[in-house]
Amino acid sequence: MGFPVSYYCPHCGSVVELERDGYLADKSVTPYPLEGWEYADPADDFEGADGVHFVCGESDASGVSWTDVESDADDVENPGLASPCGRDFYLSFVKYEDGREVEAVPESDYVVIGGQGPPSPRGPNAGPGGPGYF
Numbered sequence: 001m002g003f004p005v006s007y008y009c010p011h012c013g014s015v016v017e018l019e020r021d022g023y024l025a026d027k028s029v030t031p032y033p034l035e036g037w038e039y040a041d042p043a044d045d046f047e048g049a050d051g052v053h054f055v056c057g058e059s060d061a062s063g064v065s066w067t068d069v070e071s072d073a074d075d076v077e078n079p080g081l082a083s084p085c086g087r088d089f090y091l092s093f094v095k096y097e098d099g100r101e102v103e104a105v106p107e108s109d110y111v112v113i114g115g116q117g118p119p120s121p122r123g124p125n126a127g128p129g130g131p132g133y134f
């Protein structure tokens, strides 16, 4: 059996409780999907996925409960937003490949700063020097 863990929407701070297995390690909750992660709906068998895709206030599953609480954390993007806001956000689990933790590369980091060339392509091998690629 799982146990409830609380997360908050990075857009509006709306707090959701998700019941899940304890062996999964959380990496982050972000307003965008991480490159290379596969997300499942909370109603699906997300414990076999890399993370969970929520729609703020709308995702509905037996293990999901939206609370009336709004987080006042500093990294909530838009605390003034009506809550729940109905936007997408993503819970990512820690992922391992060949025994090493896979680092996520945020999309905004794909731009090469100070380089002469164009930004890196978004192909599967994008992300210079990222672990997990050879």
Ligand SMILES: [Zn+2]
Pocket (backbone or CB within 6 Å): 009, 010, 011, 012, 013, 014, 056, 057, 083, 084, 085, 086, 087
């Ligand atoms: Zn929200």
